[in-house]
Amino acid sequence: MKCEACLGMMDQLIEGELDGSLSREATAHMAMCGPCSQLYANLRYEQELFRKYLLEVEPAPALWADLRLELQKEKVIRPSQPQLRLQRWLAIVPGGLNVTPKMATALVLITIGLAIGIMVWRTTTDTSGREPQNPKVAGVQPSSEANHKDTHREADITDRQLAANDNERKIQPSSTGSPEKRSGIQISAPGGSGIRKFGRSPVVPTVDQVARKAEQQYLSAIEILSSDLKRRRATISPALLSQLKTALADIDRNIAATRRVAREQPRDPFAVQYLALAYEKKLELLREVTSW
Amino acid sequence: MDSSEELIAGVRRGDENAFQLIFEQHHRFVFRFLYGMVGEHRLAEELTQETFMRAYKNIGTVREKAKLLSWLCGIARHVALHSLRSRPGKNQWIGIDDQEVAELKDAQLTPETRMLNAELKTVIRDALTALDEDKRAVFILKVLQQMSYEEIAEVTGFSIPKLKTDLHRAKAEMRRLIRPYLEVRDEM
Numbered sequence: 001m002k003c004e005a006c007l008g009m010m011d012q013l014i015e016g017e018l019d020g021s022l023s024r025e026a027t028a029h030m031a032m033c034g035p036c037s038q039l040y041a042n043l044r045y046e047q048e049l050f051r052k053y054l055l056e057v058e059p060a061p062a063l064w065a066d067l068r069l070e071l072q073k074e075k076v077i078r079p080s081q082p083q084l085r086l087q088r089w090l091a092i093v094p095g096g097l098n099v100t101p102k103m104a105t106a107l108v109l110i111t112i113g114l115a116i117g118i119m120v121w122r123t124t125t126d127t128s129g130r131e132p133q134n135p136k137v138a139g140v141q142p143s144s145e146a147n148h149k150d151t152h153r154e155a156d157i158t159d160r161q162l163a164a165n166d167n168e169r170k171i172q173p174s175s176t177g178s179p180e181k182r183s184g185i186q187i188s189a190p191g192g193s194g195i196r197k198f199g200r201s202p203v204v205p206t207v208d209q210v211a212r213k214a215e216q217q218y219l220s221a222i223e224i225l226s227s228d229l230k231r232r233r234a235t236i237s238p239a240l241l242s243q244l245k246t247a248l249a250d251i252d253r254n255i256a257a258t259r260r261v262a263r264e265q266p267r268d269p270f271a272v273q274y275l276a277l278a279y280e281k282k283l284e285l286l287r288e289v290t291s292w
Numbered sequence: 293m294d295s296s297e298e299l300i301a302g303v304r305r306g307d308e309n310a311f312q313l314i315f316e317q318h319h320r321f322v323f324r325f326l327y328g329m330v331g332e333h334r335l336a337e338e339l340t341q342e343t344f345m346r347a348y349k350n351i352g353t354v355r356e357k358a359k360l361l362s363w364l365c366g367i368a369r370h371v372a373l374h375s376l377r378s379r380p381g382k383n384q385w386i387g388i389d390d391q392e393v394a395e396l397k398d399a400q401l402t403p404e405t406r407m408l409n410a411e412l413k414t415v416i417r418d419a420l421t422a423l424d425e426d427k428r429a430v431f432i433l434k435v436l437q438q439m440s441y442e443e444i445a446e447v448t449g450f451s452i453p454k455l456k457t458d459l460h461r462a463k464a465e466m467r468r469l470i471r472p473y474l475e476v477r478d479e480m
Contacts, residue, residue, distance in 0.1 A: 054436045059323040
């Protein structure tokens with residue numbers, strides 16, 4: 001093969017579009033020909049540069065949550081099963097029941113009766129809850145003899161608390177490394193240090209409340225690290241400082257996007273997780289820079 | 293459930309998880325294609341979202357289910373073209389502030405090298421923006437995302453000879469635009 005023929009095939013060779021025999025011929029020629037081999041190396045280098053340009057860009061992790069929200073807004077995605085069931089009920093109840101005045105009166109009386117019943121029951125359970133039945137119950141398994149009497153009620157409370165704790169643990173930001181080096185943020189369960197308390201059950205915070213609390217903690221940590229960074233500013237080269245600014249701006253944009261989704265879907269644990277991840281990324285970057 | 297056929301069938305039944313899987317499998321490819329087309333990170337994200345919205349609504353129209361990615365890229369291309377044409381004269385909006393966080397991860401690079409890399413990205417982005425839309429799409433799909441000519445023909449609807457001509461011209465143009473930069477870089 002001559003140089004001219006080889007040069008004509010070079011692009012196809014790089015693209016992988018050259019068939020087997022021609023590819024072998026071109027490769028054999030380049031093994032013998034310095035200029036062709038050099039040109040081939042240059043073209044491959046260019047190709048890699050182009051590819052790297054695109055491969056390094058990553059979409060924000062909140063993209064799916066964002067898309068899902070848009071689809072729900074346009075009512076393209078069906079709501080979840082519980083929502084569907086509720087919608088069916090709402091659709092059936094007003095039309096399906098033919099409410100007469102007598103029935104309406106009966107319904108009002110039943111509702112009042114139920115309300116009074118619930119209030120009385122709550123009052124009695126609250127009173128018994130305040131009594132120091134067994135102070136050792138805190139931190140003890142519900143199946144222990146000591147609290148056996150109240151097994152049903154306590155088990156119910158425990159389940160609710162565990163569920164709440166599980167929800168909260170889901171959005172705990174990851175924290176690795178020694179506590180001195182990394183100030184990973186822990187969101188403690190209600191009651192602190194994971195000890196379950198019985199008696200008067202504390203108000204179980206919602207996902208949104210926990211998320212906001214976590215966000216506050218993140219912001220405090222970021223503020224501390226940012227002020228540290230300000231102090232070290234003079235020691236960082238201008239080029240690096242410029243890149244750092246860009247990176248922080250990118251992360252801030254991501255935080256803003258994920259926060260918007262989390263605010264719009266306060267009960268969506270995924271949206272909250274993405275927000276926590278975005279904050280964690282900023283913390284990581286700041287930690288890295290301040291540890292230089 | 294992970295073949296395209298099963299996933300498409302799942303989406304048609306209203307299975308949101310199936311759509312999420314499709315999204316997980318293909319959104320990076322679609323996003324990068326759109327980023328190459330428009331050169332702006334946030335806009336590329338918005339257009340990726342728009343692409344998948346349209347895909348969800350029109351999932352019933354997929355003819356060849358095995359070619360889901362080509363179909364998605366076809367939608368993405370239309371979305372990108374629509375966006376570019378609805379913003380005439382805004383092809384120069386590309387700013388230097390859209391560099392990637394990834395650069396910071398490589399602690400082995402010197403600040404100078406990192407700055408050169410950032411500059412190179414700007415040069416590539418400007419060069420891509422200078423190409424006309426058809427050539428840009430072909431260049432991204434072939435050179436950057438390594439699709440075959442047959443697949444690109446499915447995405448764009450162009451004939452293979454036209455694709456080859458467009459790609460040849462796009463490459464020549466890209467080389468012309470980035471070579472001065474590469475020469476400076478090689479001298480350092």
